[in-house]
Amino acid sequence: MLDAGSPLRRGDLPQKALGMIRAQAKKLKPGEWITVIVGWTEDQFIDEKKGFSLKELDEAAPNNPVYIQRLFNRAYLNSLALKIAEITDKTPDPKRGKIVRGKNGKATGMLAGRA
Numbered sequence: 001m002l003d004a005g006s007p008l009r010r011g012d013l014p015q016k017a018l019g020m021i022r023a024q025a026k027k028l029k030p031g032e033w034i035t036v037i038v039g040w041t042e043d044q045f046i047d048e049k050k051g052f053s054l055k056e057l058d059e060a061a062p063n064n065p066v067y068i069q070r071l072f073n074r075a076y077l078n079s080l081a082l083k084i085a086e087i088t089d090k091t092p093d094p095k096r097g098k099i100v101r102g103k104n105g106k107a108t109g110m111l112a113g114r115a
Contacts, residue, residue: 014052021060030063033081037069052076054109075111082107 017040024034057066057078065081077085089106093099097113 014050014056018052018056018060021057021066025061025064028064032064034061034064034066035069036067040068040070051110054079054107057109073113077109077111079109082109087111 021034065084066078067081068076091099100108100110100112102108
């Protein structure tokens with residue numbers, strides 16, 4: 001698990017966070033999880049107030065599932081984590097939760113609510 005509390009500070013860039021994920025992936029065996037539980041939010045980034053795209057997380061850790069919990073109401077996953085969780089483009093939204101999808105109907109890697 002990455003230490004989400006101390007390495008990223010308000011005003012950092014999303015690329016720094018992705019670099020940390022990349023570095024962690026290099027230390028792990030394929031298939032080992034990279035998790036960040038609370039502590040990273042798009043509000044802390046100074047250039048863009050956005051979360052992580054599926055593509056960014058897939059490129060940062062192509063062989064490791066990634067789960068980034070943003071506070072308690074949102075999470076970002078890469079494709080491998082979605083596959084392990086058995087979340088596909090056709091998976092229905094869970095009760096009180098949402099699998100965020102793009103205009104094309106494909107899962108974006110972001111889960112909201114209690115998804």
